[in-house]
Amino acid sequence: MTTGHGDARHSPRRTDARLNRERLLAAAQEVFAEDGPGASLNEIARRAGVGPGTLYRHFPNRQALLTAVLRDRIQALCGEAERSRALYSADDALSRWLGAFLAHARANQGMGSALMVDEPGAPGLDCHRLILDAAAGLLARAQREGTARGDLTAGDLIQLVTGIALSTARGEDPEQAHRLLALVLDAVYGAPRRKG
Structure with a gap:
């Protein structure tokens, strides 16, 4: 007893x-x-x-520690999406969160890939799904309010911002990532171009 x-x-x-x-x-x-x-x-x-x-x-093991660190960082990033949604307009919330996601992607480049390479299907952590869900909620709000183009998906946004993070990681121009993100945001809020 x-x-x-x-x-x-x-x-x-x-x-x-x-x-x-x-x-x-x-x-x-x-x-x-x-x-x-x-x-x-x-x-x-x-x-x-x-x-x-x-x-x-x-x-x-290393993977368990990487998973714990990455989980903390992703939970903070998802918390930032919730705070932005509560405090800012749809456009500002999406823009601010994409800036935070860009900083996250640049700071954590090797961690997610190290987990996938060393331990595929690491239990209990689906980084991509958590980030995608955060982006989807913010984007859907901007689309409902008519400010973001309707043909854009959260997956598109994540891929674009991840591409910026990867392509500017070793660049000599510290402002390039922010300029590229501004171009992406211009496209988010612009009308789609006609084909042909």
């Missing part, structure tokens, strides 16, 4: 474990941003102030 006293005895351990996990995720965010998805796990543990054993108790 478990007593209240016995439960309280384990509470500090759970708190320590939660804090260690949070420190590991924060350190992993930094180290992966600096060195990419192949960064040293020992360096992540060192920056978190824990030993490698603690890291592996929380994240049994």
